[in-house]
Amino acid sequence: MLNGFTSWPKNMADLYRKEGCWKGETFGSMLRERAKKYGSRMALTGGDRNLTYAELDTQVDRLAAGFQKLGIKKMDRVVIQLPNIVEFFEVCFALFRIGALPVYALPSHRSNEIDYFCEFTEAAAYIIPDMHGGFDYRTLARGAQKKNATLLNVIVAGDSEEFICLKSLYREPADLVETNVQPSDVAFLQLSGGSTGLSKLIPRTHDDYIYSLRLSADICGINQDSIYLAVLPIAHNFPMSSPGTLGTLYGGGLVVLSPGPSPDEAFPLIEKYGVTITALVPPLALRWLEAVSTRNYDLSSLQVLQVGGAKFSAEAARRVGPVFQCVLQQVFGMAEGLVNYTRLDDPQEIVVNTQGRPMSELDEIRVVDEEDREVALGEVGTLLTRGPYTICGYYNAPAHNEKAFTKDGFYRTGDLVSLNSSGYLTVEGRDKDQINRGGEKIAAEEVENHLLASSSVHDAAIVAMPDDYLGERSCAFVIPRGETPKARELKQFLKERGLAAYKIPDRVEFMEAFPKTPLGKVSKKALRQLISDKLRASRKAIHK
The missing domain is CATH 3.30.300.30 (ANL, C-terminal domain)
Structure with missing residues (x-):
């Protein structure tokens, strides 16, 4: 077990297994099973690369073998800072398969954040593009290596200069040595939004995260015919799992990777691939709403437009259906766990005026005042939650965990919300300094x-x-x-x-x-x- 990880109490873990939440899958076994089931179906497309499920599985084995040859082993932390490219998935699943832990950095992060992630996690490797958005990520790597003795390997997707070229690591699938990866193991570390200092790290297990993918895929109607367009940075939790790229792969659909979120990049991809679902943050949704009338693209394949990450105004929400001729789905969640959705068949007033309800029947929520007393329905209070896919503690942060979690294990989200009689939440603001x-x-x-x-x-x-x-x-x-x-x-x-x-x-x-x-x-x-x-x-x- 990873040092610094707070696991679920045994009685709760037993309950989640008994109720069928945690089915004993790992990401490595999930992909292997999907490759058998959907082998020749297209899984990923981005830039000039396309991979079927079978090809993705093989590439993952080849890269996993290369990581092992490099000395990366189970529980090693690997900081990943890749844009929306196919290699992101090869890297992540290869690390999952050998039990190493991706630490998800964003393309926008610079030396202040990267140096901290590498130092705090004692990262064994750092994986980057050569250039992206006009920025040379190799300069970040040079600084990080100087400051971190554990950072033995810098791996570059592209021109590697003095570092290791990602392409050079792929070996024969037979070279892969099987690793004993357990469903209860931590699978990766995500970044919290944080209200104090640099981001806290969020440990997610195979068990809990795959459960969230399964629920999300079901609620969002993901199946073999689904085509998900990823326009937000794919290391974010929202485009990763709600249902996101991983939820789409779980359901057997196709993930289309857009290099950026602008209408001029995304609209042609919607037309070309017949995209059925995509996810935006409110500012992007506003840009897209304004752009539709000035662009001549066929967007009729779009069935669901998700908006999350911040509160979406009711006025803008009302425009989505008429402009895009599709269903709006509001999403309110957090990398720490809890995810709320409006359902695809919800009445318009619910979709427009709320940010959804929890996706699991075993999600527990409380809306409380400053003394942790529950407030009346409709009143604004702070949201607390616990459940089968909400963490019980940040990674290696005992002092912070005492403040962030109640004695009975509820996570203090810092969100100010109101709850209606049907269990739907409306986000009213934040009580954290964020x-x-x-x-x-x-x-x-x-x-x-x-x-x-x-x-x-x-x-x-x-x-x-x-x-x-x-x-x-x-x-x-x-x-x-x-x-x-x-x-x-x-x-x-x-x-x-x-x-x-x-x-x-x-x-x-x-x-x-x-x-x-x-x-x-x-x-x-x-x-x-x-x-x-x-x-x-x-x-x-x-x-x-």
Whole structure:
């Protein structure tokens, strides 16, 4: 068992097995079974590569053998930072097959995050593209290797320069030495949105994650005829499992990989492949809604458009059906576990006004006040949850786990929600110090700490400010030290510290002092109100 992993209590694990939630599958066995069942059917297409289920299974064996030859073994952690390419799946399933653990980084992460992931997990390998989006990922690898003695292998999909070329690792399937991988083993580590510091790591087991895939595929109607278009970064939990790419492979469908999410990249793929389902975050959904009338593509194959990652406004939700002539499905979930869906046959008012209900009958949820007392139906409170696919603790984070979980094992999601009599949740906001920038989560404390490293900053506070397009953007309130710097100088400072672009504040406001709570703490509520009022006044001035 992985050190630092908190397993389910035995009585709950026994219940989940008895109820048929955990069926004893691993990702390696799942793919092997799908290859036997759907062998010649197309599984993946992206760029100039296409793989059938049988071909994917063979490629996975070949690469798994190569990883073993390199010395990667069961429970080794491997940081993966790949874009939407077929190689992502070959790499992940090859690691699953030998029991090594992918650690999913995003293409937007830079040295601040990558160095931390490699150090905290004691990663044995780091797998990257050569170039993506105009950025050379080999520069990140050089920095990470200098700082991490355990990082023995850097593997590159593309021009490897001094590193190991991914293509060179594929060996004969017969070279693979079988590894004893158990369904209860941790399969991989995902990243939390986090409200303090850098992302916490989320351990997901074969048992719990495959259960979530099975439920998602069923609720979303995934079968052999389904064609899922992945436009969001595929290392995100939403496009990975709800039902996402892995849920589609579980159901025997075809996964189409888009290099990016823009209508000009995605719409031609919908027409070419007859895409039946795809998933967007709200800002992208708004872009797509506006783009339909100005593009001449046949989108009639689209049956389901999922929107999740952040709250989708009711006004925009009402437009999806008429514009795309398909069903809108709202999705509200988290990498820690719980996933809620509106169902495909739900009434319009439910689909438009709620973010769905839990997908498992064994999902337990509570909506509570500040004293953990359950609130009345319809009232807003903090969402707590536990269940057969919700983690019992973050990886190697005992102090944080004491705060993030109740004594009886409920996860404190940090989401403010209301619950109706039919079990549907409506998301009202967050009680954690976190900004949800169009589905990308920003921990205020992390950015504040970087700002405080500047010699021109005395104090800093990051808050969310409302935005019609992204839902929220970030605003940095700064008390300068000495002469007031320019906002662009602070943004450049953060960029040079290796912070991901989406974490750099959208706006900087300078102040002489911060408003305080009665206890003397910085009142972020007052700061949020201040920037909201300022934006409102600015809009009024423009419209006069």
